[in-house]
Amino acid sequence: xxxxxxxxxxxxxxxxxLEKYNTSFKIWIGIxxxxxxxxxxxFILQFLNGHEITGMRDNVVWGIYIINFIFFVGISYSGAxxxxxxHYFKTPWKNSVLRIVEIITVLxxxxxxxxxxxxxxxxxxxxxxxxxxxxxxxxxxxxxAIMTDxxxxxxxxxxxxxxxxxxxxxxxxxxxxxxxxxxxxxxAIGYQDTPSQRExxxxxxxxxxxxxxxxxxxxxxxxxxxxxxTVQPGWNSSIFAPYFIIAGLFSGVGVIIIVMFLIRKLFxxxxxxxxxxxxxxxxxLLVLSLLYGYVTFSEYFSRWFSHKIHDxxxxxxxxxxYFWEFIAANYIGILIPIIVLFFKRFRNVKSITFAxxxxxxxxxxxxxxxxxxxxxxxYLPIQDTRPEFLFYSATWIEWSLSFAGIAAFCLFxxxxxxxxxxxxxxxxxxxxxxxxxxxxxSKYYLIE
Amino acid sequence: MKTTFYRYSIIVFxxxxxxxxxxxxxxxxxxxxxxxxxxxxxxxxxxxxxxEASFIGRNKKDRKDKLPIYxxxxxxxxxxxxxxxLLGTSKTSKEGIAHITLPENxxxxxxxxxxxxxxxxxxxxxxxxxxxxxxxVKNLHLELKLSEIDSVKMVMVNAFVIDDLGEKLPLxxxxxxxxxxxxxxxxxxxEGTIENGEFEFKMPTxxxxxxxxxLTIYATIDDNEEFGNVxxxxxxxxGAFHNHKAKGKNxxxxxxxxxxxxxxxxxxxxxxxxxxxxxxINLIKIRNEGKELxxxxxxx
Numbered sequence: 001x002x003x004x005x006x007x008x009x010x011x012x013x014x015x016x017x018l019e020k021y022n023t024s025f026k027i028w029i030g031i032x033x034x035x036x037x038x039x040x041x042x043f044i045l046q047f048l049n050g051h052e053i054t055g056m057r058d059n060v061v062w063g064i065y066i067i068n069f070i071f072f073v074g075i076s077y078s079g080a081x082x083x084x085x086x087h088y089f090k091t092p093w094k095n096s097v098l099r100i101v102e103i104i105t106v107l108x109x110x111x112x113x114x115x116x117x118x119x120x121x122x123x124x125x126x127x128x129x130x131x132x133x134x135x136x137x138x139x140x141x142x143x144x145a146i147m148t149d150x151x152x153x154x155x156x157x158x159x160x161x162x163x164x165x166x167x168x169x170x171x172x173x174x175x176x177x178x179x180x181x182x183x184x185x186x187x188a189i190g191y192q193d194t195p196s197q198r199e200x201x202x203x204x205x206x207x208x209x210x211x212x213x214x215x216x217x218x219x220x221x222x223x224x225x226x227x228x229x230t231v232q233p234g235w236n237s238s239i240f241a242p243y244f245i246i247a248g249l250f251s252g253v254g255v256i257i258i259v260m261f262l263i264r265k266l267f268x269x270x271x272x273x274x275x276x277x278x279x280x281x282x283x284x285l286l287v288l289s290l291l292y293g294y295v296t297f298s299e300y301f302s303r304w305f306s307h308k309i310h311d312x313x314x315x316x317x318x319x320x321x322y323f324w325e326f327i328a329a330n331y332i333g334i335l336i337p338i339i340v341l342f343f344k345r346f347r348n349v350k351s352i353t354f355a356x357x358x359x360x361x362x363x364x365x366x367x368x369x370x371x372x373x374x375x376x377x378x379y380l381p382i383q384d385t386r387p388e389f390l391f392y393s394a395t396w397i398e399w400s401l402s403f404a405g406i407a408a409f410c411l412f413x414x415x416x417x418x419x420x421x422x423x424x425x426x427x428x429x430x431x432x433x434x435x436x437x438x439x440x441x442s443k444y445y446l447i448e
Numbered sequence: 449m450k451t452t453f454y455r456y457s458i459i460v461f462x463x464x465x466x467x468x469x470x471x472x473x474x475x476x477x478x479x480x481x482x483x484x485x486x487x488x489x490x491x492x493x494x495x496x497x498x499x500e501a502s503f504i505g506r507n508k509k510d511r512k513d514k515l516p517i518y519x520x521x522x523x524x525x526x527x528x529x530x531x532x533x534l535l536g537t538s539k540t541s542k543e544g545i546a547h548i549t550l551p552e553n554x555x556x557x558x559x560x561x562x563x564x565x566x567x568x569x570x571x572x573x574x575x576x577x578x579x580x581x582x583x584x585v586k587n588l589h590l591e592l593k594l595s596e597i598d599s600v601k602m603v604m605v606n607a608f609v610i611d612d613l614g615e616k617l618p619l620x621x622x623x624x625x626x627x628x629x630x631x632x633x634x635x636x637x638x639e640g641t642i643e644n645g646e647f648e649f650k651m652p653t654x655x656x657x658x659x660x661x662x663l664t665i666y667a668t669i670d671d672n673e674e675f676g677n678v679x680x681x682x683x684x685x686x687g688a689f690h691n692h693k694a695k696g697k698n699x700x701x702x703x704x705x706x707x708x709x710x711x712x713x714x715x716x717x718x719x720x721x722x723x724x725x726x727x728x729i730n731l732i733k734i735r736n737e738g739k740e741l742x743x744x745x746x747x748x
Contacts (some may be wrong), residue, residue, distance in 0.1 A: 135713065136705040144713070148720055155727060162734075189731060190738020197734050204727040211723050218716070 333362015657687015
């Protein structure tokens, strides 16, 4: 195989994704920027007026910002976990999903912590966290974990980009700006795909893969501890850390399936993102939904059975005021994916994506039910029990900032896949360079 | 047809937005409520007397449903036989409470046994009938003396009434509570009995007090049949706030984290960052090799 000509062929194949900016692309970017601008306006209002203009009060001090934070960070950690594991798989099909997972990982980890900043009433005192850190505080652990993880994920993403950046650098006919070409050259750091360079890069990528799996577990555990180390009913649970990790993986796999579906549809990448990928991810989602359902049941059942006064108050709230939300999150959000994914006949691209959408929405709602009802049933009720003080409902400020976060995620994702191909070209070449005979025979590789 | 349907749907939706399910109308029909009208009195620490009337309706069917009567004018009297002296007037709050405070030097009509009869009257309105309640109490004087004898902190309470001749008559027997002021409510320290007008109690020395080491001590006679509620208080520098500085134990709540926490975090973070540095060093090596290769190609 002539590697260089194969590289040229691949760039030629993927170049339309990198070069073309059609009208629908511009409209898409415009909509995303508009949503972000509304979010920025809401942020300015919140900064000037304080949290008074949000639904958060003395009792319910956390609202949908923290829910978005947990949600995004959960997706990121699950992405890191999956990307790390996939790197050790010798299957050719992993190549098509690997970059999607890696980009989701990094972007979620960038967007998620922004929401925690929005939760802080006095942003002007943010630097105190760094000047006067208390090493015994889970909040400090979380800051350290997130920052370390973010740097690690960026580094890992960059390592996986290098061979493709070198291929793009070497292809003269690519119709992109001079600045972009210079950027490819700078970021490719003189990678020439020599055996020694390849070996060195592979070695550090492998170590980083293992590292980000460990970091994902540590960091998400710390995030779960922020809740479970308190004595609040609904939070004080010894299984919260594994519960969070399973829930994070569950929502993360869901988001990956949705993104895979959109990319396959928009860029017509049926050749690379095949049914086998969806079925594989669907089976993983099925296993995770069973695990997640089990842990959720176990969590609520033990609370109900032990019948402690405050736990019962919380369960009354969940099965009273939040009845439909509870049903949607913990019944529909778990059972629908299980039913859809369990039967082979339902396992097609669309229904798997549908199950993923239900799982992701249910998961977000589950986070809401973990945070808000608990804060609405405190140990010491506040004296002024006006409904707006006692009960939480998000204002338009919070919703617009939440949607701005999702829009920012989509915007950055779109820009990244305009910068490097969403299917790693170097991965395709590697597979062709070292064909995995064993896997060619495998069932999953052959079936469409 | 379709457009009309949509238009009306939007109008209904918009109207729906203005309907609040949590809004509560003012109750104006009290026929389902039985009125509870009570008067109470507290002799306060500055020897003023608080007169308080509570006016609350209780649902005849649902006893948990209580409705405070708001803005009702309550008149407070001191009565003796047919004689009636108006002490003051007050309107009920949103909690259904009306109160007045009588000064220390207030003169009262008393009966032969020394009882003051205090009465609260609501004269009725269109929807509510007249209500009245009375209470009889003796004017008890409570003195709180705090002294430190040989490093022992003693709380001494004297309780007496003054007869017509101005003589102090010690209180025979009554229950008393000693408490200290804390953030939300008073913290009970001791419960005892005043006998022959005296009660003594040795104060614990480990109560923090406020930042200035001040401790506010209360002596309270609560709901006594003869004397009602009587409170006395004194502030003294008996607090041990500054003696309570926690030593640097290795607990999560102290200034310092446990040693093992520093060790574990350092190992974890050290391991991760060493790996980052290792990766960066390898990236530099890749770049250098690329440069060499480029120069070699150029020279060729």
